[in-house]
Amino acid sequence: xxxxxxxxxxxxxxxxxxxxxxxxxxxxxxxxxxxxxxxxxxxxxxxxxxxxxxxxxxxxxxxxxxxxxxxxxxxxxxxxxxxxxxxxxxxxxxxxxxxxxxxxxxxxxxxxxxxxxxxxxxxxxxxxxxxxxxxxxxxxxxxxxxxxxxxxxxxxxxxxxxxxxxxxxxxxxxxxxxxxxxxxxxxxxxxxxxxxxxxxxxxxxxxxxxxxxxxxxxxxxxxxxxxxxxxxxxxxxxxxxxxxxxxxxxxxxxxxxxxxxxxxxxxxxxxxxxxxxxxxxxxxxxxxxxxxxxxxxxxxxxxxxxxxxxxxxxxxxxxxxxxxxxxxxxxxxxxxxxxxxxxxxxxxxxxxxxxxxxxxxxxxxxxxxxxxxxxxxxxxxxxxxxxxxxxxxxxxxxxxxxxxxxxxxxxxxxxxxxxxxxxxxxxxxxxxxxxxxxxxxxxxxxxxxxxxxxxxxxxxxxxxxxxxxxxxxxxxxxxxxxxxxxxxxxxxxxxxxxxxxxxxxxxxxxxxxxxxxxxxxxxxxxxxxxxxxxxxxxxxxxxxxxxxxxxxxxxxxxxxxxxxxxxxxxxxxxxxxxxxxxxxxxxxxxxxxxxxxxxxxxxxxxxxxxxxxxxxxxxxxxxxxxxxxxxxxxxxxxxxxxxxxxxxxxxxxxxxxxxxxxxxxxxxxxxxxxxxxxxxxxxxxxxxxxxxxxxxxxxxxxxxxxxxxxxxxxxxxxxxxxxxxxxxxxxxxxxxxxxxxxxxxxxxxxxxxxxxxxxxxxxxxxxxxxxxxxxxxxxxxxxxxxxxxxxxxxxx
DNA sequence: CAAACGACTTAGAACGCCGCAT
DNA sequence: ATGCGGCGTTCTAAGTCGTTTG
Numbered sequence: 122x123x124x125x126x127x128x129x130x131x132x133x134x135x136x137x138x139x140x141x142x143x144x145x146x147x148x149x150x151x152x153x154x155x156x157x158x159x160x161x162x163x164x165x166x167x168x169x170x171x172x173x174x175x176x177x178x179x180x181x182x183x184x185x186x187x188x189x190x191x192x193x194x195x196x197x198x199x200x201x202x203x204x205x206x207x208x209x210x211x212x213x214x215x216x217x218x219x220x221x222x223x224x225x226x227x228x229x230x231x232x233x234x235x236x237x238x239x240x241x242x243x244x245x246x247x248x249x250x251x252x253x254x255x256x257x258x259x260x261x262x263x264x265x266x267x268x269x270x271x272x273x274x275x276x277x278x279x280x281x282x283x284x285x286x287x288x289x290x291x292x293x294x295x296x297x298x299x300x301x302x303x304x305x306x307x308x309x310x311x312x313x314x315x316x317x318x319x320x321x322x323x324x325x326x327x328x329x330x331x332x333x334x335x336x337x338x339x340x341x342x343x344x345x346x347x348x349x350x351x352x353x354x355x356x357x358x359x360x361x362x363x364x365x366x367x368x369x370x371x372x373x374x375x376x377x378x379x380x381x382x383x384x385x386x387x388x389x390x391x392x393x394x395x396x397x398x399x400x401x402x403x404x405x406x407x408x409x410x411x412x413x414x415x416x417x418x419x420x421x422x423x424x425x426x427x428x429x430x431x432x433x434x435x436x437x438x439x440x441x442x443x444x445x446x447x448x449x450x451x452x453x454x455x456x457x458x459x460x461x462x463x464x465x466x467x468x469x470x471x472x473x474x475x476x477x478x479x480x481x482x483x484x485x486x487x488x489x490x491x492x493x494x495x496x497x498x499x500x501x502x503x504x505x506x507x508x509x510x511x512x513x514x515x516x517x518x519x520x521x522x523x524x525x526x527x528x529x530x531x532x533x534x535x536x537x538x539x540x541x542x543x544x545x546x547x548x549x550x551x552x553x554x555x556x557x558x559x560x561x562x563x564x565x566x567x568x569x570x571x572x573x574x575x576x577x578x579x580x581x582x583x584x585x586x587x588x589x590x591x592x593x594x595x596x597x598x599x600x601x602x603x604x605x606x607x608x609x610x611x612x613x614x615x616x617x618x619x620x621x622x623x624x625x626x627x628x629x630x631x632x633x634x635x636x637x638x639x640x641x642x643x644x645x646x647x648x649x650x651x652x653x654x655x656x657x658x659x660x661x662x663x664x665x666x667x668x669x670x671x672x673x674x675x676x677x678x679x680x681x682x683x684x685x686x687x688x689x690x691x692x693x694x695x696x697x698x699x700x701x702x703x704x705x706x707x708x709x710x711x712x713x714x715x716x717x718x719x720x721x722x723x724x725x726x727x728x729x730x731x732x733x734x735x736x737x738x739x740x741x742x743x744x745x746x747x748x749x750x751x752x753x754x755x756x757x758x759x760x761x762x763x764x765x766x767x768x769x770x771x772x773x774x775x776x777x778x779x780x781x782x783x784x785x786x787x788x789x790x791x792x793x794x795x796x797x798x799x800x801x802x803x804x805x806x807x808x809x810x811x812x813x814x815x816x817x818x819x820x821x822x823x824x825x826x827x828x829x830x831x832x833x834x835x836x837x838x839x840x841x842x843x844x845x846x847x848x849x850x851x852x853x854x855x856x857x858x859x860x861x862x863x864x865x866x867x868x869x870x871x872x873x874x875x876x877x878x879x880x881x882x883x884x885x886x887x888x889x890x891x892x893x894x895x896x897x898x899x900x901x902x903x904x905x906x907x908x909x910x911x912x913x914x915x916x917x
Numbered sequence: 918c919a920a921a922c923g924a925c926t927t928a929g930a931a932c933g934c935c936g937c938a939t
Numbered sequence: 940a941t942g943c944g945g946c947g948t949t950c951t952a953a954g955t956c957g958t959t960t961g
Contacts, residue, residue: 503949504949504950504951506949506950508950508951513952514951514952515952515953516952516953519952570951573952575952575953577951640954640955641954641955641956642954642955643954643955643956645953645954650952650953651953653953653954655954655955683954684952684953684954685952685953685954686953722955722956723956723957726955726956726957737955737956737957738955738956739954739955739956789944789945791943791944795944897946897947898947899947899948
């Protein structure tokens with residue numbers, strides 16, 4: 122009755138096998154020939170990783186790091202006038218409306234921010250605050266005397282939005298180019314104000330209650346719901362920025378929600394060891410349960426997983442248990458596994474009412490713990506539940522997979538909130554590890570996880586100001602790169618010929634990061650994580666050089682595991698200089714050696730920083746992704762197309778980006794079947810159309826001879842029907858194409874993290890495609906700032 | 918300096934729900 | 940009513956990058 126069967130599940134690993142039969146529209150430049158195969162990767166390398174980071178790299182310069190750190194952070198350009206909310210130049214009353222709060226300042230930073238505050242000097246209420254007064258003001262307008270430097274109270278600060286202000290700050294530090302830009306924005310500010318209807322509000326979309334929408338006879342209850350409607354949205358993007366480094370002025374929340382306590386198994390559910398029933402004590406039983414729940418998962422067929430699990434499980438056992446249970450393969454978890462399966466079935470089969478009840482309770486929990494009040498605004502928290510205990514599911518060949526992820530106790534949780542606010546209460550009989558009032562960070566709670574010793578956080582949802590502002594800033598940085606990228610390219614091309622090895626390596630790495638959108642590639646601690654690499658950490662074994670391949674000269678083939686152990690496989694024709702350099706870098710090295718032995722991400726980013734303030738490796742990914750989308754949209758969108766066809770074009774453009782960034786997904790298991798089904802449907806539709814056509818002709822003939830009015834209307838109806846059918850057919854065909862092209866590519870990640878949403882918003886407006894076809898509700902919430910500020914003329 | 922730490926973004930998988938075809 | 944596929948949501952691992960520490 123052994124359970125542990127190391128062979129039962131064959132293969133299947135994290136990375137998606139993939140066949141490169143690539144799809145249509147690819148961006149010309151990138152990835153002309155990417156194709157992934159299902160072969161086992163990385164069988165080599167195991168022993169060879171003798172990293173030779175030789176001493177030479179240490180000698181490199183480090184000169185300029187003590188630069189103007191002040192300037193660097195928040196600054197970002199804002200040259201495009203269209204996208205900037207225009208709310209300046211109005212007379213404003215000093216705001217009392219936003220909660221005056223206490224600022225907790227670490228001394229030197231505090232000086233910094235205060236200084237900044239006093240530099241600026243018009244004294245304005247941000248538009249958004251006024252428009253929003255209704256929402257929060259009353260409860261927050263406490264005029265309580267503030268003890269410590271509440272920034273809202275500080276006179277000064279103009280109300281330029283984030284980027285304009287950053288620009289200004291930059292300008293004050295001079296540099297002619299920026300001052301030009303500044304004039305720009307000033308002009309805009311002076312000319313613009315009247316056309317900006319100041320009280321315009323964004324209505325929050327109310328969660329569409331599908332049932333209500335459909336059923337005409339909505340129950341009274343539902344109607345009430347429907348009428349409630351329209352909350353206002355905080356237009357934080359029109360607000361003045363906080364002092365540099367300050368993330369909030371006031372923050373209050375209820376703390377995290379802990380995982381439910383463990384419930385013992387019923388006595389009837391038994392665990393067997395070596396065929397004999399063994400009653401486990403609570404601790405060991407719980408951990409056994411974690412494993413039992415995963416019996417059908419691939420993980421349990423992996424040796425490392427089992428080894429790690431068993432080691433950690435034994436740590437939870439009593440003395441006796443430990444003495445008895447010494448061999449995992451003699452453990453029989455099946456009853457436990459079946460029990461949990463049954464439980465989840467039970468949950469699925471609950472009645473409507475029961476489900477409703479659970480939902481209600483869940484909602485109540487979310488209402489209470491799912492939000493915080495930050496600077497007077499209620500904002501959603503992203504993850505307010507503390508991660509429950511379980512077995513660690515590392516990806517790829519993770520050396521720690523299967524280890525026990527321990528239950529988090531309040532005693533290990535740090536709370537962060539403002540001082541003047543009620544501290545969240547720890548669960549009965551417990552206390553927090555610490556309560557912090559650090560407004561230089563964005564997190565509400567944190568704890569240290571036991572597998573890697575990493576810190577985990579509770580932070581805000583993507584639609585929050587804190588996240589949105591950063592996101593906006595990210596895209597502005599990418600746009601700024603756009604303005605200098607040609608210079609940078611010329612620069613690194615020049616450096617390919619440098620006498621210094623480290624410069625040449627840096628230049629080649631930059632070329633890859635730029636052309637292939639590779640990640641930076643930090644070093645990782647060996648044995649702590651799966652063996653994956655990025656640009657700077659590429660090893661000789663990851664690159665193959667072909668003087669000629671498939672009719673192309675100087676081809677470099679990349680084959681490595683990147684983030685999440687997703688395989689990157691690409692054959693790229695590269696410039697001769699790059700090729701020669703690569704040969705040189707790889708010469709006389711073993712497979713496990715670093716290609717770029719004189720380079721790491723820190724050196725690289727320092728260099729990038731010198732080329733453009735704020736530039737880092739990842740900016741190239743954002744830039745190239747957004748640029749690709751913009752270019753592809755321009756190229757693929759056909760003005761005469763129907764909305765459906767336009768959306769297909771959009772998806773193709775999106776797909777080009779996903780390919781560039783190597784965003785993969787597992788091909789759905791039932792993909793082939795589904796595809797067949799679709800073909801079937803299309804065939805049927807075609808048949809119906811044929812029939813309809815026949816009918817139509819017949820009718821036409823009859824009408825011509827008889828001139829009967831009744832026939833005439835029948836004829837018209839037939840015609841309409843035919844048109845409908847053809848449209849349906851087209852839709853089906855579009856769907857099928859889309860599906861096929863999309864089978865192994867994940868669009869979501871790029872859409873969410875790499876594509877400047879203003880591009881999509883502008884595109885939708887320009888071509889009158891409903892935005893809902895591109896962004897679902899959550900995405901629209903996340904990109905509210907972009908939706909509000911971009912018009913159809915926006916260009917990345 | 919380099920290693921460790923901390924905070925934050927990016928990532929695919931898992932989960933859960935809902936509507937549709939059968 | 941049932942099962943299934945698609946989709947949105949949640950989850951948390953795995954990156955990046957700056958700062959701190961030794």
